[in-house]
Amino acid sequence: MFFRHSGLLMLSIASVAVLSACSDDGVSAPSYSIATEIENTDAIYYYQIDPELQEIRLHSNGRCRILTGTRYAWEKSADVNAAAFRYTFSNDTLYLKAGGESVLVRTSGTPGSLEGTWKVVRYYNGLGYEVPGESEGLIANRQITISGNNFKETNQIASTFDFTKTMGFYSLLKDVTESQDGSDNGSYGADNTFFFENASSDLLAYGAMTNDYTILNRTNTSIEFLRKGQSFLLEVYKSEVTAFSKSIVLKVSSNGKTCVSEYKDFNMTENSCDWYVPAPLTFSHSDDYIYEAEYSNKYEFRNCFMSLFK
Numbered sequence: 001m002f003f004r005h006s007g008l009l010m011l012s013i014a015s016v017a018v019l020s021a022c023s024d025d026g027v028s029a030p031s032y033s034i035a036t037e038i039e040n041t042d043a044i045y046y047y048q049i050d051p052e053l054q055e056i057r058l059h060s061n062g063r064c065r066i067l068t069g070t071r072y073a074w075e076k077s078a079d080v081n082a083a084a085f086r087y088t089f090s091n092d093t094l095y096l097k098a099g100g101e102s103v104l105v106r107t108s109g110t111p112g113s114l115e116g117t118w119k120v121v122r123y124y125n126g127l128g129y130e131v132p133g134e135s136e137g138l139i140a141n142r143q144i145t146i147s148g149n150n151f152k153e154t155n156q157i158a159s160t161f162d163f164t165k166t167m168g169f170y171s172l173l174k175d176v177t178e179s180q181d182g183s184d185n186g187s188y189g190a191d192n193t194f195f196f197e198n199a200s201s202d203l204l205a206y207g208a209m210t211n212d213y214t215i216l217n218r219t220n221t222s223i224e225f226l227r228k229g230q231s232f233l234l235e236v237y238k239s240e241v242t243a244f245s246k247s248i249v250l251k252v253s254s255n256g257k258t259c260v261s262e263y264k265d266f267n268m269t270e271n272s273c274d275w276y277v278p279a280p281l282t283f284s285h286s287d288d289y290i291y292e293a294e295y296s297n298k299y300e301f302r303n304c305f306m307s308l309f310k
Helices: 167-180 203-211 298-307
Strands: 010-014 022-024 045-050 055-060 063-066 072-075 082-090 093-098 100-109 116-124 139-147 150-157 214-218 222-227 230-241 245-254 257-267 292-296
Touching (some): 150 230, 167 203, 257 298
Antiparallel strands (some): 055 082, 063 072, 139 150
């Protein structure tokens, strides 16, 4: 999600499960239920160009207003209207700045005009260092299409991105080993930490030395390992990143059972604004709106996860 505003209030929405978190092996692979539970954010949020300010601004067809600590209302006429990127361009090069800087080259259109299609060729983080790919290596093939004042981007998760090198994957494996030893109460599964690679070391290889497990097979999205005579398969079943959301579906399999963990981080929609939240929320900078939310089936997954060790 490229729209990040410091201090914005985030709403956590858990246990709104459509998909069963646990199934016996042999059952067909789980459907991606998040896609049907949460409406398409692209129908609500969009970017527009402000040539006078030289900004790409985020707009929306509605906002989620906080009425009380547990009551919210969707205002269809409200617009976010916030700066997302600063830009400069010269002939066939476009520079987008938002924390870091993306350098894009024109793939179609007329030199000297913003209109056309642009492709990211370099990305610099907030310290000015070039990093592989886009957004710390997670995003690849990011393209920007500009028509009039409309600005639309598409991208995909890079094939080189290694989910098994993220802190989230390592934490999941650690949950498995500790639960097998009876020293932990389970796992909540997927969260935002699965989208950031750990660049300093290979945590899973380190874990194999300290937690006494044998890696049987490993890819960028899965690891199969053996520990104390019990085999486990941890895998990213489906993942997606768009301009306004990130989502992931994990599967953990052992002893003839499979547990499914779902997580999505997204900009608020009318549907999610209506969800009941039992705990009071804290206001952020006296702003009466919620901008982002998280969805997960963590409680169902946790119950299923513990059944793998019985």
